[in-house]
Amino acid sequence: MKKIILLTLLFVSSIGLNAQTKNNKEASANFQGLKIVFQLTSADTLIHQNLMNQLKNYWSVAPDTQFEVVCHSAGLNMLLKNTCVIQDDIKMYADKGVSFVACEFSMKKKNVTKDQLVAGSSTVTSGVLEIAKKQQEGWSYIKL
Template sequence: MHKYISTFVLLVFLTASGLQAQVTEPKAKNVQAVKHRVVIQLSSNDTLAWKGLMNNLKNLKEGWGDSVQVEVVAHGNGIQLLMAGKTTQLENIRKFKSMGIDFVGCENTLRERKISKTEIIPEAGFVKMGIGEIILRQEEGWTYIKSGF
């Protein structure tokens, strides 16, 4: 009887050790696959706020490179950042777009202000509702940052 108990204890120990190794190993792999995802809200037409945004984008890309995914959502007064006739940041937007940063404008803002999509720079995309896009991204686990004032 003692022999069976010893064998049972040894079997339980080995099984538990094996299970722990199986559980621990995938966690180590997942840590390496983590990607930073950031949604940035811009609702200001202040060119100093735009410069601050560009500086933050530069710092994110320099610090984390391809391990950071960023989406800038412009709505309200911030839509002017994406307007061809108003923006002072076209070259920076082009540079950051080529690095994988997305810039999107709010269609509600365009409609309310009677701005045509043709007035928006081609580097930008569109979302139906800027604030809704921000909420969806947060629900997906993205980090939220408000840029400007």
């Protein structure tokens, strides 16, 4: 009797897993070719953590999506070694292809050098112009 119950549970579980895998594949196909640029201007670490949660969710259903996070003004804090609370997450997503970029104008204003940025990040001359360029290239824009 125990074997029958165990086999039944295993069978039901496998059906659920197969349905979930099928749903994930269908969802992924629905999001092919997406490109999203995020604008971050907040120093609030809760917003930074929320962004990582959002990326985790997006990545789970649309792993082929291109993402770029543009940090300028107070948002630059997310990419500074001494203020960043999500350095491991940034490195992990950067390794998966997500771009995290710091505005060089904001860096200059705050006397920040490139060596003060977290691993996995890079720079652009102007955060706002980078976002405008991405939109011109067909990227969707999300303000954080």
